Amino acid sequence: xxxxxxSRHYASLTGHGxxxxxxxxxxxxxxxxxxxxALAAGALxxxxxxxxxxxxxxxxxxxxxxxxxxxxxxxxGSGGSRGSVTGYAVRHSGNVHPVLTISRGVNxxxxxxxxxxxxxxxxxxxxxTVVEYKKSELAKVSPAPSVIISxxxxxxxxxxxxxxxxxxxxxxxxxxxxxxVSEYTKTELSKSGSPVPRVTITNASLFxxxxxxxxxxxxxxxxxxxxxxSTSTDAVCEYPKAELAKxxxxxxxxxxxxxxxxxxxxxxxxxxxxxxxYSGIAVAEYTKAELTKSGSPPPHVTIRGSVLxxxxxxxxxxxxxxxxxxxxxxxxxEYTKAELAKSGSPTPASTIKGAATGLNNPSYFAIEP
Numbered sequence: 001x002x003x004x005x006x007s008r009h010y011a012s013l014t015g016h017g018x019x020x021x022x023x024x025x026x027x028x029x030x031x032x033x034x035x036x037x038a039l040a041a042g043a044l045x046x047x048x049x050x051x052x053x054x055x056x057x058x059x060x061x062x063x064x065x066x067x068x069x070x071x072x073x074x075x076x077g078s079g080g081s082r083g084s085v086t087g088y089a090v091r092h093s094g095n096v097h098p099v100l101t102i103s104r105g106v107n108x109x110x111x112x113x114x115x116x117x118x119x120x121x122x123x124x125x126x127x128x129t130v131v132e133y134k135k136s137e138l139a140k141v142s143p144a145p146s147v148i149i150s151x152x153x154x155x156x157x158x159x160x161x162x163x164x165x166x167x168x169x170x171x172x173x174x175x176x177x178x179x180x181v182s183e184y185t186k187t188e189l190s191k192s193g194s195p196v197p198r199v200t201i202t203n204a205s206l207f208x209x210x211x212x213x214x215x216x217x218x219x220x221x222x223x224x225x226x227x228x229x230s231t232s233t234d235a236v237c238e239y240p241k242a243e244l245a246k247x248x249x250x251x252x253x254x255x256x257x258x259x260x261x262x263x264x265x266x267x268x269x270x271x272x273x274x275x276x277x278y279s280g281i282a283v284a285e286y287t288k289a290e291l292t293k294s295g296s297p298p299p300h301v302t303i304r305g306s307v308l309x310x311x312x313x314x315x316x317x318x319x320x321x322x323x324x325x326x327x328x329x330x331x332x333x334e335y336t337k338a339e340l341a342k343s344g345s346p347t348p349a350s351t352i353k354g355a356a357t358g359l360n361n362p363s364y365f366a367i368e369p
Contacts, residue, residue: 069318070099070368071332071352072120073325074109076361083108085122086358087138088332090317090367095354100138105131105145111174111215112366113163115189120366123160123173130160130173132189149184152194156182162215162264162364164223166244170198172223174212181212181225183244201249205229206237214264219271222253226265234262236273238291255294256286264364266314268322272300276311276324283311283324285340305345307333315367321349323367330359 069090077083087100102122111123118135122145131145151157158178165171169186182197206212206227214226214236221241228234235257243250261279268274271288284299309328316322320337331353339346353359 071315071317071323071365072112072368073332073359073362073365074112074122075359076108076110076363078361081360082106084358084360085109085112085120088352088357091350092352093334093350094352095356096352097356098358100143101358102133102143104142105133105148109363110161111163111364113165113171114366114369115165115171116169118369120368121163121171123163125159125161125176128157128160130157130163130171130184147189148192149189150192150194152196156184156194156197159211161211161213162226164215164217166217166223167221167241172215172217174215174225176211176213179207179211181215199244199247199249201225201239203227203237203252206235206252206255214262216265216267218267218273219269223250224265224267224273226262228261229257232261233257233259234278236262236265236275254291256291257294257296258284258286258299259296264313266316266322268316269320274314274322276314278310278312281308281311283308283314283322283335301340302343303335303340303346304343305347307331307348307351312363313365315365317367318369323365325362325365327362329353330357330362332359332362332365 071088071090073086075084075086083106085102085106086098088096088098106122107124108126109122110125113121115121120133120138121130123130128151130149132147133143134146137143137146155178157173158175160173161176162174163171171184171189173182175182181201183199184195185198188195206229208229209231210228212225212227216224218224223239223244224236226234226236235255237252238254239250240253258275260277262275263278265273265275273286273291274283276283283303285301286297287300290297309326311324312327313325314322322335322340324333331351333348334350335346336349
């Protein structure tokens with residue numbers, strides 16, 4: 001559905017500058033202007049690291065590759081930056097330097113996801129690409145992408161944002177400007193190109209106001225998609241695993257409307273849904289039992305506190321601890337599994353925040369399996 005905000009975005013793309021990102025005012029989206037020359041599609045930016053920084057990476061990551069559980073954050077950037085992806089050890093806390101910064105092949109990154117092999121995939125929203133960094137590349141000082149999936153004549157990508165892999169190794173991409181979700185098979189992801197998506201989901205009612213920002217796959221293999229059916233609330237919609245295997249658009253089974261605006265979401269190992277209340281400054285849990293039918297169930301657990309500042313992304317680490325990405329104060333905070341058992345305002349076990357972290361308008365993040 002076209003909006004006046006969307007029209008302004010398209011108009012700006014044909015002018016002297018490029019709007020770095022189009023975000024609905026209702027979600028307090030930021031709009032920044034970039035010079036068209038600085039955002040030439042396909043151009044790669046390399047990063048020169050000081051010897052001390054290179055040494056930190058070598059010590060932290062080692063020759064065998066990144067340590068399991070490393071946190072990777074997509075930074076949209078600001079002030080003319082093309083953005084970056086920064087990596088942190090999961091047990092780091094404070095104003096810490098990233099153990100890795102990825103700039104080559106990155107252009108206003110948003111969604112991040114790891115495949116079953118431990119390779120990192122990044123959605124670049126401006127040039128409409130999704131790029132892969134091999135696990136072996138992540139052990140290097142300046143990783144380069146090995147596969148670049150770009151939008152073809154059939155428009156497989158249109159400002160890609162959320163990413164999620166299903167159990168078959170197929171990649172699902174949420175396109176927030178185009179208001180659709182596209183699927184690329186594991187085979188199509190093996191080489192660079194512009195493949196035609198095998199499946200495209202266009203849920204007109206779910207994407208009435210804004211397209212999909214978040215995607216996720218629950219432990220049973222069902223795909224969940226975030227959308228904005230109205231100006232006051234967002235929703236997540238479930239597509240059963242069996243439906244995803246059929247040719248043609250899958251049929252949704254349940255739509256959960258928390259009653260507020262959100263951005264991304266995640267599932268714990270038990271299949272419970274966790275969402276950040278983007279506008280409510282909280283994190284809420286909905287049990288697996290509450291997800292079996294459409295509706296607006298009350299949250300089972302709600303985590304609040306002054307440390308939450310426009311929470312935007314969520315992910316669980318291998319210990320069952322929940323990490324929350326704050327876009328407001330550009331920080332990552334960790335809540336232990338025990339602290340998530342009941343509602344309250346617990347003190348985070350870890351906080352990654354400060355100028356040294358390199359966090360710059362962070363939008364999405366992923367934890368390496």
